[in-house]
Amino acid sequence: MSDSLSVSLAATLQAARVDRNLSINALAERSGVSRAMISKIERGEAQPTAVLLGRLSGALGLTLSELVARAEQADGTVELLRRAEDQPLWTDPATGYRRRAVSPAAGGPLELVEVELPPGASVSYPADAYIFKYQQLWILAGQLRFHEGDQVHELATGDCLQLGPPSPTTFHNPSGTPCRYLVALVKEPFEMRRHGGFSRD
Known part of the structure; x- marks a missing residue:
């Protein structure tokens, strides 16, 4: 992760916390x-590592890629993101895990992440x-x-898995080559999540 993105990500996290009227203590309690x-x-x-960002973004009602996109100052009105120029890319400093936000911010509740x-x-x-x-x-490859x-x-190349209700997860690459996969998700409204709602309708 570049130094400029590190600084921007820190400011984005703080701004999201303040916008939700959360103290650091309150965010710590929510996120663990x-x-x-x-x-x-x-x-x-x-x-922050991918695990820490996942906990913090979830506690703030954001997905990890939304958080990175905000740090990259992605325009919420843009409907086309070119891979080379526009799609925010974040690398976990602990594992080398790379996460690319494919979907435009204006894409609605559906989000695609490579x-x-x-x-x-x-x-x-x-x-x-x-x-x-x-x-x-x-799974795109590996x-x-x-x-x-x-x-x-x-899971192997071409396999597609529908996830169940939220549960602890681990993504592990057991092979000697990189694994690339696409995550497709529909975001849950933050207020529903805060009140414990989860719907499979």
């Missing part, structure tokens, strides 16, 4: 991330990091071992 770590991230003294997981890498998220009503994984709660899915 320590107050000290949130303070360091907001001051630009620590680069992910590249390096050989042997794993990324885990708690259930409360998810703010999605529906989510599918489509192999993915996906832990969804107690279930383990062995």
Whole structure:
């Protein structure tokens, strides 16, 4: 992640927290991330990992790619994002996991995200990091071992998986080559999530 994006991401997190009238203590309680770590991230003294960003963005009612897009100052009125110039790309400093926001911000509730997981890498998220009503994984290349709660899915190129209700997950690449996959999701309204609602309708 570039230094400029690190600074912008820190400011974006702080602005989203303030917009929701959340103290650092309140965000720490919601996200499970320590107050000290949130303070360091907001001051630009620590680069958050994918796991930390997933927890923080979920607690703020945002997806991870929305958070990165805001940090990149993506225009919410744009309907076309060119891959080379416009699609925000974020790299996890801990694992090398790369997440590209494919969908324009004006695309409505549907969001498409392209992910590249390096050989042997794993990324885990708690259930409360998810703010999605529906989510599918489509493997574009390679192999993915996906832990969804107690279930383990062995996925290969071309496989597509419909996820169930939010549960702890782990994305693991068991192979010696990168795994690329597309995440398609329909976002759940933040207010519904705050009141514990989850619909499969």
